[in-house]
Amino acid sequence: MKAFNNVPVPADGEPIQFQDGKFVIPDRPIIPFIEGDGTGPDIWRASRAVFGAAVARAYGGKRRIAWYEIFAGEKAFSRFDNWLPQDSLDAIKEFHIAIKGPLTTPVGGGIRSLNVSLRQLLNLYVCWRPVRYYAGVPSPMKHPERLNVVIFRENTEDVYAGIEWRQGTPEAKKVINWLNNEMGCRIRSDSGIGIKPMSVTGSKRLIRRAIQYAIANQRRSVTLVHKGNIMKFTEGAFRDWGYELVREEFADACAIESELSGPVPAGKVLVKDRIADSIFQQVLLRPDEYDVLATPNLNGDYLSDASAAQVGGLGMAPGANIGDQHGVFEATHGTAPKYAGQDVINPSSVILSGSMMFEYMGWKEVSSVIEQGITRTLAQKRVTYDLHRLMEGATKLKTSEFAAAIIENMNA
Numbered sequence: 001m002k003a004f005n006n007v008p009v010p011a012d013g014e015p016i017q018f019q020d021g022k023f024v025i026p027d028r029p030i031i032p033f034i035e036g037d038g039t040g041p042d043i044w045r046a047s048r049a050v051f052g053a054a055v056a057r058a059y060g061g062k063r064r065i066a067w068y069e070i071f072a073g074e075k076a077f078s079r080f081d082n083w084l085p086q087d088s089l090d091a092i093k094e095f096h097i098a099i100k101g102p103l104t105t106p107v108g109g110g111i112r113s114l115n116v117s118l119r120q121l122l123n124l125y126v127c128w129r130p131v132r133y134y135a136g137v138p139s140p141m142k143h144p145e146r147l148n149v150v151i152f153r154e155n156t157e158d159v160y161a162g163i164e165w166r167q168g169t170p171e172a173k174k175v176i177n178w179l180n181n182e183m184g185c186r187i188r189s190d191s192g193i194g195i196k197p198m199s200v201t202g203s204k205r206l207i208r209r210a211i212q213y214a215i216a217n218q219r220r221s222v223t224l225v226h227k228g229n230i231m232k233f234t235e236g237a238f239r240d241w242g243y244e245l246v247r248e249e250f251a252d253a254c255a256i257e258s259e260l261s262g263p264v265p266a267g268k269v270l271v272k273d274r275i276a277d278s279i280f281q282q283v284l285l286r287p288d289e290y291d292v293l294a295t296p297n298l299n300g301d302y303l304s305d306a307s308a309a310q311v312g313g314l315g316m317a318p319g320a321n322i323g324d325q326h327g328v329f330e331a332t333h334g335t336a337p338k339y340a341g342q343d344v345i346n347p348s349s350v351i352l353s354g355s356m357m358f359e360y361m362g363w364k365e366v367s368s369v370i371e372q373g374i375t376r377t378l379a380q381k382r383v384t385y386d387l388h389r390l391m392e393g394a395t396k397l398k399t400s401e402f403a404a405a406i407i408e409n410m411n412a
Helices: 040-059 074-080 086-095 114-121 170-182 200-216 235-249 276-285 297-309 348-361 364-379 399-410
Strands: 017-019 022-024 030-034 066-069 097-100 126-132 148-154 163-165 193-195 221-226 254-256 269-275 292-295 318-322 327-331
Touching: 030 040, 030 086, 040 348, 040 364, 040 399, 086 097, 097 348, 126 297, 148 200, 148 297, 163 170, 170 193, 200 221, 200 235, 200 269, 200 292, 221 235, 221 276, 221 297, 235 254, 235 269, 269 276, 276 297, 292 297, 318 348, 327 348, 348 364, 364 399
Parallel strands: 030 066, 030 097, 097 327, 148 292, 221 269, 221 292, 254 269
Antiparallel strands: 017 022, 126 148, 126 318, 163 193, 318 327
């Protein structure tokens, strides 16, 4: 099998196949990983230990992961003078499922963001972010357990695929002149200009995945989040295309809130919509009324982090980027370079993202074991410094010690 970035593929592993719309997972799948920048190596070492122990616990040696390192970020730049080598992208395409730590965003021109680039280049159009509370984790909320949402954020359009022209450039002046003179707009001549695209294709495929998830996991509702009262032909269209999709493809499984005169019919998923600024208030005051959220890119970015803040912050927030044939699971926090190499950072984001990955692979027994281990460890108040400083009577653990505690509890 071809080597990627001049690193041989593990000889004792087999590639995941994608056949007839489904993954075919061997007993020793090759999973590429990017350890990440800053604190990434510390977090990855701890997470990999947890994953290995969980697979062994679940399957008694009959299955295991053949880990395969690929490169992005600072490590890739130092080795290949390239922040995101094509070989790393090709490896993800070849093996279908990967996991990564946090990556640095290069300063200056060129690549906008490594995370955004991965999503767009691999067409990973779903950002999948479950946000729930783990008992014992400190929270600013009186009832953080009431928040249990799964956010499906569109990953490839909106302002993250936006086209911009810097203020004062000939291009900006040309666009402004055209808009003012030909399209009847009134834009100040000293403006920077940006365009955000949102398509029927991009919106419907994202909302379709959110509805399919809700149906498959017996969730109560899907809420379309938008700012359509102001941006009627982009965000408002996102809402309209969502309802159109429900009527076209999910009429037997879903009910639209605005079309109901009574309670939701038994067994049907309720589809509703909320204005973006309103939903920020709602997930604080009435979080138990929301279940699965489908959002455009920017709204979903804000809403994911705001929701995570209620249940322990980004250190407790897993995430994944999903396409039709590929999935990249990731830490949702930054690189925290000042803590690099100190063995102090909370690895829960990557560990929980790994739990999502195993669920996505169909290895639900592994996901269950990881959830058991981390839930028990948090309940015992054995935590890393970020949670320890907010918890009375807690025991402060290093990153590696926290992983060891999770392994101990999953074997209890």
